[in-house]
Amino acid sequence: MIIGVIGASSCSPEEAKLAENVGELLAQRGVIVVCGGLGGVMEAVCRGAKSKDGLTVGILPGQDSSMANPWVDIPVVTGLGEARNVVVVKSTQSVIAIGGSYGTLSEIAYALKSSIPVIGLNTWSLSRNGQEDDSIIKVQSAAAAVDKAISLAKRPKNYEIASLHSQ
Amino acid sequence: MIIGVIGASSCSPEEAKLAENVGELLAQRGVIVVCGGLGGVMEAVCRGAKSKDGLTVGILPGQDSSMANPWVDIPVVTGLGEARNVVVVKSTQSVIAIGGSYGTLSEIAYALKSSIPVIGLNTWSLSRNGQEDDSIIKVQSAAAAVDKAISLAKRPKNYEIASLHSQ
Amino acid sequence: MIIGVIGASSCSPEEAKLAENVGELLAQRGVIVVCGGLGGVMEAVCRGAKSKDGLTVGILPGQDSSMANPWVDIPVVTGLGEARNVVVVKSTQSVIAIGGSYGTLSEIAYALKSSIPVIGLNTWSLSRNGQEDDSIIKVQSAAAAVDKAISLAKRPKNYEIASLHSQ
Amino acid sequence: MIIGVIGASSCSPEEAKLAENVGELLAQRGVIVVCGGLGGVMEAVCRGAKSKDGLTVGILPGQDSSMANPWVDIPVVTGLGEARNVVVVKSTQSVIAIGGSYGTLSEIAYALKSSIPVIGLNTWSLSRNGQEDDSIIKVQSAAAAVDKAISLAKRPKNYEIASLHSQ
Numbered sequence: 001m002i003i004g005v006i007g008a009s010s011c012s013p014e015e016a017k018l019a020e021n022v023g024e025l026l027a028q029r030g031v032i033v034v035c036g037g038l039g040g041v042m043e044a045v046c047r048g049a050k051s052k053d054g055l056t057v058g059i060l061p062g063q064d065s066s067m068a069n070p071w072v073d074i075p076v077v078t079g080l081g082e083a084r085n086v087v088v089v090k091s092t093q094s095v096i097a098i099g100g101s102y103g104t105l106s107e108i109a110y111a112l113k114s115s116i117p118v119i120g121l122n123t124w125s126l127s128r129n130g131q132e133d134d135s136i137i138k139v140q141s142a143a144a145a146v147d148k149a150i151s152l153a154k155r156p157k158n159y160e161i162a163s164l165h166s167q
Numbered sequence: 168m169i170i171g172v173i174g175a176s177s178c179s180p181e182e183a184k185l186a187e188n189v190g191e192l193l194a195q196r197g198v199i200v201v202c203g204g205l206g207g208v209m210e211a212v213c214r215g216a217k218s219k220d221g222l223t224v225g226i227l228p229g230q231d232s233s234m235a236n237p238w239v240d241i242p243v244v245t246g247l248g249e250a251r252n253v254v255v256v257k258s259t260q261s262v263i264a265i266g267g268s269y270g271t272l273s274e275i276a277y278a279l280k281s282s283i284p285v286i287g288l289n290t291w292s293l294s295r296n297g298q299e300d301d302s303i304i305k306v307q308s309a310a311a312a313v314d315k316a317i318s319l320a321k322r323p324k325n326y327e328i329a330s331l332h333s334q
Numbered sequence: 335m336i337i338g339v340i341g342a343s344s345c346s347p348e349e350a351k352l353a354e355n356v357g358e359l360l361a362q363r364g365v366i367v368v369c370g371g372l373g374g375v376m377e378a379v380c381r382g383a384k385s386k387d388g389l390t391v392g393i394l395p396g397q398d399s400s401m402a403n404p405w406v407d408i409p410v411v412t413g414l415g416e417a418r419n420v421v422v423v424k425s426t427q428s429v430i431a432i433g434g435s436y437g438t439l440s441e442i443a444y445a446l447k448s449s450i451p452v453i454g455l456n457t458w459s460l461s462r463n464g465q466e467d468d469s470i471i472k473v474q475s476a477a478a479a480v481d482k483a484i485s486l487a488k489r490p491k492n493y494e495i496a497s498l499h500s501q
Numbered sequence: 502m503i504i505g506v507i508g509a510s511s512c513s514p515e516e517a518k519l520a521e522n523v524g525e526l527l528a529q530r531g532v533i534v535v536c537g538g539l540g541g542v543m544e545a546v547c548r549g550a551k552s553k554d555g556l557t558v559g560i561l562p563g564q565d566s567s568m569a570n571p572w573v574d575i576p577v578v579t580g581l582g583e584a585r586n587v588v589v590v591k592s593t594q595s596v597i598a599i600g601g602s603y604g605t606l607s608e609i610a611y612a613l614k615s616s617i618p619v620i621g622l623n624t625w626s627l628s629r630n631g632q633e634d635d636s637i638i639k640v641q642s643a644a645a646a647v648d649k650a651i652s653l654a655k656r657p658k659n660y661e662i663a664s665l666h667s668q
Contacts, residue, residue: 440610
């Protein structure tokens, strides 16, 4: 199973703590973590996942892997700038959004557009034309986020993505 | 001056009316209209702009120009799918969002991230972590949207984009 | 009709001369010129087209329009880096390659893959597994390049791209 | 170390054999294999790598992972169409081209542009303006290709990409 964790490249200590905890729990459940590969929330989730022997993929905006945080196992170098946000989202079966800036908001939008479940921890709320949009599933803890992300993960159509760690 | 108009590929008659009116007013002010080139709001704004002899650019997601609406003068064929949303936004000096679905939300997010002003007509509202984000400038009419979009248009750094029509 | 002109951002005086001449001839025939929007061949073709009152579109790799050459009418800002090469090619009905480096070679490859005719002036030659690939139509003058590019231009499926200048 | 293997989605039995052998040898040397994730050469190299317990990354052009070949461990879903070729190349430290069509040619061009070494097995030859370009390092066997690709692999600037398998 592949789950994305999205959030800003600079974040509060509380958000970093949450992200690290999410990374640990995902790794313990044998889930591959996909993120944007940079600092802040992305770095914290990778650090957490690696502390539990997980596998991390960082989908980077720049021209080489030099900006990847040190806990990225597989740097995917796109050179696409912010258009890489689409790639982060589409490569996942569900995403956990932690805090987040406008980049994160673009990722949430892409996920909802692709019917990829979005679990939110202290993140954006949306309303359209005065009416609330409750597509983002709000939770209050790292454990709840991971539970929801795993139970709601979108099944690939004809391809069983094997968890490398659950083999 | 180049202004973007964003909105869904299917829309209500009221939204289409608003978009057509925005297109007319932009063309009358000599502004080049950039949009995603498809139907709905995109088609209506192009139709409006062409009715006043404007110039329209459609930045398309598909592999060829066959999906462009008939009022697109210059089809830019990206083949990028939804990643073309970034290109729509970055090619503008300000954007007017009319109604809109998750694709439009991703464009709003990209614009705010790039400090490109976003003017909203019956579109998304955002809050983050319980706090309202009022970066989208809400207006109530096509005329107000066009006025705001022109007055707030971001200046290119060292390049004067001449309006072809105001020469 | 929309024709692309591709070549390196730094070029010899002879290549610049050829590109400028190609731009003049395309504009005189009412063709919209699409290019990568930067210097060298791209700048020369835009300068030529504008000297004959043509319309030029520059599809830029960077984050804003500040790198566009001064003869670009419509800067399309992609932020995609070299991935913008796909967009340059797909937006055309045929391309004229003048000289060129590896970026130009990637554009030639994309054009041939999409069955967009490629006319070559002092550009790449290809062979595969020892066998020559003569898909690039080699010509010896700007006039021949423009003639071929217009006569071979790929027709859009269901969309007649009107030349703004031939109306 | 991360090495790319590029080639067409349909290929001759000889090319498939070569690709499978390349995959086996890369896996035995602890190298992560990156490819475009589809059939032909891409499928053969993944099958080879998995037969030796390697790790494979498939960077896919489509909207979901349903087109990935069954030996892809980590499907990166780009939704970018052929623009994903840039991502395949930039994510590697060197690439091995086997046979190949125009898509492969675009990848070779991108690699050479980014100074990523290209090792060729029965693939394209280039000349520019009548002069041969010998940037593609031609070899005659899978073993020679793998040796060259490993010895010439580009070092990331400030980031040591650890081989998961050599730890």
